[in-house]
Amino acid sequence: MVDTLLFAVAAFGNATTISLYVTQIVTFKRIIRKKCIEESSCIPYIIRLFNCLLFTWYGLPVVSYTWQNFPLVTVNGIGVLLHFSFLLIYFWFASPKAKMKVAMTAIPLLLLFCITVSVSAFALHDNGYRKLLVGSIGFGASAAMYGFPLLEIKKEIETKSEELMPLPISMCKFLANVLWITYGLLIRDIFVTGTNAIETPLSILQLILHQKNRKGSVVTKPNREDLENGNVETMDMEMRNAEEKANFYLQNRIFTNDEALKRFCKRYPR
Numbered sequence: 001m002v003d004t005l006l007f008a009v010a011a012f013g014n015a016t017t018i019s020l021y022v023t024q025i026v027t028f029k030r031i032i033r034k035k036c037i038e039e040s041s042c043i044p045y046i047i048r049l050f051n052c053l054l055f056t057w058y059g060l061p062v063v064s065y066t067w068q069n070f071p072l073v074t075v076n077g078i079g080v081l082l083h084f085s086f087l088l089i090y091f092w093f094a095s096p097k098a099k100m101k102v103a104m105t106a107i108p109l110l111l112l113f114c115i116t117v118s119v120s121a122f123a124l125h126d127n128g129y130r131k132l133l134v135g136s137i138g139f140g141a142s143a144a145m146y147g148f149p150l151l152e153i154k155k156e157i158e159t160k161s162e163e164l165m166p167l168p169i170s171m172c173k174f175l176a177n178v179l180w181i182t183y184g185l186l187i188r189d190i191f192v193t194g195t196n197a198i199e200t201p202l203s204i205l206q207l208i209l210h211q212k213n214r215k216g217s218v219v220t221k222p223n224r225e226d227l228e229n230g231n232v233e234t235m236d237m238e239m240r241n242a243e244e245k246a247n248f249y250l251q252n253r254i255f256t257n258d259e260a261l262k263r264f265c266k267r268y269p270r
Helices: 002-023 025-034 043-059 070-093 096-123 127-145 148-159 167-187 190-197 200-216 224-229 233-252 258-267
Strands: none
Touching (some): 002 025, 002 070, 002 167, 025 070, 043 127, 096 127, 167 190
């Protein structure tokens, strides 16, 4: 029964996490189409690549006991392939200055990964110490990786925009966190549980902001009784706020992709 539950949780955890990886393809399709990285930052992708490398190594029998953490190998192995591809595309279309930033950020982290692999494989001869070393560094990488949603939350609070982090992605992130925390508890692995517990409060906060922003964005049209009573001042204010909000977003182009811009323009026609 426990093995069946463990398999199901791991399978759904893999599916939701890979779905999150795939959502980033939209950004890189836009980069390829425009042949420009625009204002995209390479740092989140480098840290995610580093994190996936660490937990792929963590899940292998060299570090973990036998193939106990094989689901970590599959999901993070796919993450390594995707994020490495993303970085190659980013590097290809980046300016010389941006390419230098990629190199200066990626090379030290890759060296740190190589040192971690070497020390855990040859200097430490106990799986417990190997898990402690690799898991601790992976925990730090996860903390850095999950720090970037704080910037998204900050922008979402300032702009009250759901386009920065669409609701389906926020729901998927929350579900993935819950699944991997459950998996970590089932196998009694503090590093698997802890690294995902970091982002869970951020996912919950994003869902709360989505609900709050959705309620605040409802604009009610005045009915005949309101018009007859002259009771439309509040509604006019809401309409003006919606128009100002639309103009602000259009001027600053606060959107995740072109499709998001089209949806917003349709919702708030100028």
